[in-house]
Amino acid sequence: MTSPFVPASTSRPRKRVVLLGATGSIGENTLRVINAHRDKLELVGIAARANWGKLAAIAREHNVRHVGVFEDEAFRAARADASSFPPDTKIVGGLAGLVELSQLPEADIVLVAVVGTTGLEPALAALAAGKALALASKEILVLAGKFVMASARANHARLLPVDSEHNAVFQCLEGHRHEAVRRIILTASGGAFRDWPAERLAHVTPADALKHPNWAMGPKVTVDSATLANKGLELIEAQWLFGLQCDQCTTVLHPQSIVHSLVEFTDGALLAQLCPPSMTFPIQHALLHPERVNGVEAPLDFSRLIGLEFRPVDETRFPMLRLARHCMRIGGVAPAVFNAANEIAVAAFLAHRIPYLAIPRVVEQTLDTITNFEPGDLAAVLATDSEARRVATSRLA
The missing domain is CATH 3.40.50.720 (NAD(P)-binding Rossmann-like Domain)
Structure with a gap:
């Protein structure tokens, strides 16, 4: 054998x-x-x-x-x-x-x-x-994916993803040909409000949004997890990291945060990466790659693991994911605009300046205001980032 x-x-x-x-x-x-x-x-x-x-x-x-x-x-x-x-x-x-x-x-x-x-x-x-x-x-590849990936290739430098989802995809792809990949599936916990009735979302407070059921993260990322803006950014990042088309990058709700990503191959087989929801796993993998040694955390205990649940994502409930996928399809500076407007809107929400449901409104209005184009250099991306922040700030009222 x-x-x-x-x-x-x-x-x-x-x-x-x-x-x-x-x-x-x-x-x-x-x-x-x-x-x-x-x-x-x-x-x-x-x-x-x-x-x-x-x-x-x-x-x-x-x-x-x-x-x-x-x-x-x-x-x-x-x-x-x-x-x-x-x-x-x-x-x-x-x-x-x-x-x-x-x-x-x-x-x-x-x-x-x-x-x-x-x-x-x-x-x-x-x-x-x-x-x-x-x-x-993740913002680095969302803003400047083509420049970052071009630099990595030109300088023969290794780029290792630390985000748990992208690190999981990386592990599943090792040893396989690019053309053998049908699609990747990033999992999303659904954040703090995944089981809330839609009518309650109008009354969400920053304190509510920061109660993530699985992960311990900073405030901005925790809010992004609730809106699924985080998953939208990760889909854009994955497209650049792995050289995939928009329709090859998908997501699914997985409340347990045990399966971090899946890769479906052209023969119909799926590979998944599983580990407890701790960032020490992808960090250690990235720092020590290709070596594997004992981890910091205890591994999964299957004698106590009851079940793994997967649900389709309803983009009407998560409009930020819909907006991110739109930006992913049209490319150009749209992902940078999405990212900048989201940062402004989330900061305003955390400061009690706008309600939770206004976050996608601010982002969509900013995207509608700024004309999309293909940036020729990094300066154009950074200028658009600044302009998007100015526009988003003006839409907070």
Whole structure:
């Protein structure tokens, strides 16, 4: 019989990791993985938006000598209290600082987990330097998928997805030919309101929206999970990551969040990736790929697993998914407009400025206002992103 197994791996040197977004939810889970595998992973650079005190604690624990603080006031505060960091620590600030960290000569892999568009230039810088890029910020491919993927190809750099759904697809696709894929199916938990009657949605509060039944995530992503904007962004991201057509990327509701994605092949067979709903699984896979070692979390216990449920998605109940799929079909800058308008609308909802059901209204009005076009360069994408934010803000009233 032909063995399905690859040869046993030989001893590998420790991978040196730069972590952008070290103080957020993904960052915290990444640190758990690194702490569990210090014989295989070494943290050499860290960055955060503003929480320099937490960065200092991480730097001391891991003896990190390269630190980035994005916001100017926090950067100045960190520099003023440099004694909180290990001796000889280089503290850099702003976007230029994140780009510098992404290109550290000693780094092997850069994990980008900063929220929003801030991670775009650092991600491109990492690819240009030939680093492996572990991507947790889905906005990067939504905004600039064609530029990011072109850079990865041109620089022969590896791009490893950290989002649980895309990481699951990646695992299912390994060893298979591209033309053998019929479609991919991303699962969606349905968020905090999946079982609420439609009439209750008019009275949703931010506190309600932040009660995710399965995942512990930041506030913006948790709201996106409830509206299914998150799944729409993930479908767009998947199209770029795996080189698929729009109709090859689909989604299904799966309340248990145990099956993270499925791949259907041309022979009708389905492969699925299952694990508990913890980001440590995809993070560890991305950082240590292709090696597999003991995980941070306990695996699934099938003696206690009662059942797995799947439901079709009703796009009338989840208009954000409908809008995202529209943007996916027409391409151009439409996905960037969708992303920017959604960020503005979600922030307004969390600040009690607009009701929950106004989020898709703001996004749709912004999409209707901005003329779609095919961007020739990154500057055009970023300019459209800024314009979409301005338009969306004007639609909040």
